Amino acid sequence: MNKARSNPFNTVAMHGALILYTLIALFPVFVILINSFKERRSIFREPLALPDADSFSTIGYETVMQQGDFFLYFQNSMIVTVASLFFVLLFGAMAAYALSEYRFRGNMIMGLYLALGIMIPIRIGTVAILEMMVATGLVNSLWALILVYTAQGLPLAVFILSEFMRQVSDDLKNAGRIDGLSEYTIFFRLVLPLVRPAMATVAVFNMIPIWNDLWFPLILAPAEETKTLTLGSQVFIGQFVTDWNAVLSALSMAILPVLVLYVIFSRQLIRGITSGAVK
Amino acid sequence: MTALSLQNVNKSFGEVHVLKDINMEVEEGEFVVFVGPSGCGKSTLLRVIAGLEDASSGEIRIGGEVVNLTPPSKRGIAMVFQSYALYPHLNVRGNMTLALKQEGQSKALIEERVQEASRMLNLEPYLDRFPSELSGGQRQRVAIARAIVREPKLFLFDEPLSNLDAALRMNTRIEIANLHRQLGASMIYVTHDQTEAMTLADKIVVLRDGRVEQIGSPMELYNNPANQFVAGFLGSPSMNFFPAQLLQEGDDRTMGVRPEDLFLDDSGALAARVSHVEKLGGDTNVIAQVNDHQITARLFGQHAVEPGQDLRLGFKPQNAYHFNREGMRVD
Numbered sequence: 001m002n003k004a005r006s007n008p009f010n011t012v013a014m015h016g017a018l019i020l021y022t023l024i025a026l027f028p029v030f031v032i033l034i035n036s037f038k039e040r041r042s043i044f045r046e047p048l049a050l051p052d053a054d055s056f057s058t059i060g061y062e063t064v065m066q067q068g069d070f071f072l073y074f075q076n077s078m079i080v081t082v083a084s085l086f087f088v089l090l091f092g093a094m095a096a097y098a099l100s101e102y103r104f105r106g107n108m109i110m111g112l113y114l115a116l117g118i119m120i121p122i123r124i125g126t127v128a129i130l131e132m133m134v135a136t137g138l139v140n141s142l143w144a145l146i147l148v149y150t151a152q153g154l155p156l157a158v159f160i161l162s163e164f165m166r167q168v169s170d171d172l173k174n175a176g177r178i179d180g181l182s183e184y185t186i187f188f189r190l191v192l193p194l195v196r197p198a199m200a201t202v203a204v205f206n207m208i209p210i211w212n213d214l215w216f217p218l219i220l221a222p223a224e225e226t227k228t229l230t231l232g233s234q235v236f237i238g239q240f241v242t243d244w245n246a247v248l249s250a251l252s253m254a255i256l257p258v259l260v261l262y263v264i265f266s267r268q269l270i271r272g273i274t275s276g277a278v279k
Numbered sequence: 280m281t282a283l284s285l286q287n288v289n290k291s292f293g294e295v296h297v298l299k300d301i302n303m304e305v306e307e308g309e310f311v312v313f314v315g316p317s318g319c320g321k322s323t324l325l326r327v328i329a330g331l332e333d334a335s336s337g338e339i340r341i342g343g344e345v346v347n348l349t350p351p352s353k354r355g356i357a358m359v360f361q362s363y364a365l366y367p368h369l370n371v372r373g374n375m376t377l378a379l380k381q382e383g384q385s386k387a388l389i390e391e392r393v394q395e396a397s398r399m400l401n402l403e404p405y406l407d408r409f410p411s412e413l414s415g416g417q418r419q420r421v422a423i424a425r426a427i428v429r430e431p432k433l434f435l436f437d438e439p440l441s442n443l444d445a446a447l448r449m450n451t452r453i454e455i456a457n458l459h460r461q462l463g464a465s466m467i468y469v470t471h472d473q474t475e476a477m478t479l480a481d482k483i484v485v486l487r488d489g490r491v492e493q494i495g496s497p498m499e500l501y502n503n504p505a506n507q508f509v510a511g512f513l514g515s516p517s518m519n520f521f522p523a524q525l526l527q528e529g530d531d532r533t534m535g536v537r538p539e540d541l542f543l544d545d546s547g548a549l550a551a552r553v554s555h556v557e558k559l560g561g562d563t564n565v566i567a568q569v570n571d572h573q574i575t576a577r578l579f580g581q582h583a584v585e586p587g588q589d590l591r592l593g594f595k596p597q598n599a600y601h602f603n604r605e606g607m608r609v610d
């Protein structure tokens with residue numbers, strides 16, 4: 001065993017640092033959660049106190065349920081996030097595979113072009129995107145958001161995934177070719193499982209900004225039936241009065257699905273059956 | 280019938296000319312070994328034969344048919360890779376049967392072939408295990424079994440033993456030789472280990488820098504090398520080279536004598552000072568300096584030779600090889 005790891009002092013220091021970091025990272029979430037179950041006055045009087053018999057109230061959640069169609073917003077956010085991630089991963093992985101596996105004219109240029117998007121924020125093109133969406137009649141549809149988020153996520157996905165795909169053993173792909181597998185089967189059955197950790201990384205990186213985005217829903221899909229959760233929660237934040245109970249309750253509920261998605265992806269980060277395939 | 284014939288095969292990667300005008304034939308049932316130093320294009324040649332790379336020019340025939348445009352799976356070949364390349368998501372049985380399922384063979388036939396191959400390679404206890412649960416030697420045997428079940432016309436092995444330790448390598452080498460005898464199929468085997476080459480081959484193809492240097496049976500190449508490269512490449516320890524003018528004034532050729540052809544001889548032609556001695560029990564390797572040229576002599580049996588000692592080494596004239604300045608054999 002590694003010497004540094006078996007030293008008890010190091011173990012304690014390492015765990016101490018990690019626990020401290022965990023507490024710092026979880027603190028805001030914790031504050032939001034406890035305050036969402038308190039009545040308005042106690043939120044401001046003692047923001048760090050746990051809800052007790054006096055201060056406990058679910059008024060925030062009730063407001064959220066009554067105001068607007070919260071479950072619809074929820075569903076919209078979920079659809080947009082999951083669909084965007086799906087397309088980012090699918091097209092990103094396919095492009096990355098083509099770039100890393102096949103030698104063709106313009107391969108380098110294509111890779112650079114696809115990576116350029118990492119450096120240019122997509123919001124700069126908002127006006128042009130809006131015009132395009134109007135022209136194609138996609139405004140106020142979830143497709144508008146899915147397309148934009150897919151475009152936004154692709155550059156980094158292609159960049160990260162092609163790096164990982166280059167490392168997948170050539171022999172394995174060649175064995176598949178000799179055994180008569182089609183290029184699609186090789187891609188889906190041999191290569192994708194081996195780059196699963198990279199796919200999970202890309203998914204996690206893309207998920208949070210999409211879920212939290214306010215900009216594009218506000219511009220491209222502000223209609224009642226296409227509102228996302230983030231946009232829907234904005235009704236509680238007024239210029240002069242803010243319904244803090246409702247805001248905190250909405251936030252608490254918005255955290256849950258992201259948490260679930262995150263747990264799903266992070267499990268993929270752990271390499272399982274891939275070890276031992278190629279020595 | 281010829282199992283494989285290559286005619287004027289060239290392969291370039293962009294500017295890099297890797298295979299230069301390769302011509303050769305593999306007869307039915309023959310065991311052919313490609314040897315050569317690292318980077319000389321052995322793997323590339325094998326991949327061109329398999330169809331994993333397209334030849335830039337030239338003709339490849341397998342079993343008499345031109346296969347330049349045939350995809351790898353339809354060429355009637357099977358390949359065993361250096362890195363095993365087992366499918367991680369399939370168990371041993373799945374690895375062995377994938378190609379047959381892909382071809383649409385019947386269940387009964389698949390089962391029969393799996394039984395046969397796993398019996399040959401003693402894999403029966405492991406059929407339900409995944410590659411990650413096998414040792415290196417077992418994985419290599421699965422890789423070989425995966426090739427066998429397809430009953431190919433031509434087997435291609437790319438340095439299949441280089442990841443195994445010495446003892447296992449010898450066992451697997453014998454196993455491959457047995458397999459060749461049982462199956463009677465044509466095999467091409469890439470290695471840079473010359474023991475493997477000498478022991479397994481019916482025919483050795485020596486490659487250097489993408490060119491065929493010489494083709495012949497192991498003993499032909501050993502006894503009658505066409506040039507200095509082949510002479511130095513085969514045999515261990517490798518052949519000694521020194522200028523012929525050490526022995527005869529005005530001779531500008533290079534002379535080559537194998538270490539095993541040198542012997543202690545008080546009237547021998549070479550006056551040497553011993554710099555190092557390796558006593559192996561059965562053999563004694565004497566490394567000595569002759570006028571700044573290092574010479575290795577492999578003496579049979581045990582000899583009381585010590586470093587620093589002066590001695591004379593002799594050889595029979597018929598055991599000496601001569602090469603001109605371009606390295607070609609001239610006798």
Ligand SMILES: Nc1ncnc2c1ncn2[C@@H]1O[C@H](COP(=O)(O)OP(=O)(O)OP(=O)(O)O)[C@@H](O)[C@H]1O
Nearest residue numbers: 292295297315316317318319320321322323324471
């Ligand atoms: N895809 C490629 N693109 C460019 N050059 C390549 C490519 N593949 C191989 N080469 C070059 O071709 C030459 C031969 O490579 P190859 O892998 O066939 O060597 P080898 O004889 O198998 O060596 P080793 O014994 O180390 O396996 C090398 O110089 C290598 O750099």
Ligand SMILES: [Mg+2]
Nearest residue numbers: 321322323438
């Ligand atoms: Mg090689």
